[in-house]
Amino acid sequence: SxxxxxxxxxxxxxxxxxxxxxxxxxxxxxxxxxxxxNSGRGLVHLILIRSNEREKHSGRLRVTLDTSKKSSxxxxxxxxxxxxxxxxxxxxxxxxxxxxxxxxxxxxVEL
Amino acid sequence: xxxxxxxxxxxxxxxxxxxxxxxxxxxxxxxLYWYRQSLGQGLEFLIYFQGNSAPDKSxxxxxxxxxxxxxxxxxxxxxxxxxxxDSAVYLCASSLLGPGETQYFGPGTRLLVL
Numbered sequence: 682s683x684x685x686x687x688x689x690x691x692x693x694x695x696x697x698x699x700x701x702x703x704x705x706x707x708x709x710x711x712x713x714x715x716x717x718x719n720s721g722r723g724l725v726h727l728i729l730i731r732s733n734e735r736e737k738h739s740g741r742l743r744v745t746l747d748t749s750k751k752s753s754x755x756x757x758x759x760x761x762x763x764x765x766x767x768x769x770x771x772x773x774x775x776x777x778x779x780x781x782x783x784x785x786x787x788x789x790v791e792l
Numbered sequence: 793x794x795x796x797x798x799x800x801x802x803x804x805x806x807x808x809x810x811x812x813x814x815x816x817x818x819x820x821x822x823x824l825y826w827y828r829q830s831l832g833q834g835l836e837f838l839i840y841f842q843g844n845s846a847p848d849k850s851x852x853x854x855x856x857x858x859x860x861x862x863x864x865x866x867x868x869x870x871x872x873x874x875x876x877x878d879s880a881v882y883l884c885a886s887s888l889l890g891p892g893e894t895q896y897f898g899p900g901t902r903l904l905v906l
Contacts, residue, residue, distance in 0.1 A: 711892045722883075723899040726896065779851075779892050782835040782837075783834060
């Protein structure tokens, strides 16, 4: 089963609005990462947050991590049409050999 | 330098044929991963290489799937006797040292088995 579950599965907003996506996971982690995927091809790394961090920023992206609730959120501020993509969270488990990806959120930003 | 490259970009094959997919990781990256993504789904882990050895091949769905990596660089994923359910995008990624780091993905190979 998937370690990470994102919600919502799909999100449609207007350009300029903020988009928030959530990710829940099940086991202890070393870090949690967010990736973006355009048109079902290669993924692009967005941001990595370590288990001892609570919040991280990168440009218009803000990621939070709550290890007590085993959840993370990705906020994209002032969204643009070019932000339209699928967004995946991925967890690196302690002692693990891989990243485990969630099911993804499809974001559509309309003009 | 260049990013992760994969070939071919697209592959159409007939059921029962064998296919080979290739991945060229970023130069100097010791870890390499293969994933599979079916239409509209998340990524399914297949196998992880550290150097030329595969410490974790737990995700390979059947013995029709195999992978190797040579020279600590190029990797090939081979699917024997392809089935229609093998149709998916096969993604390769690499990272500098190991699994917990940022992974850099190739553009994928879209496989269609008729």
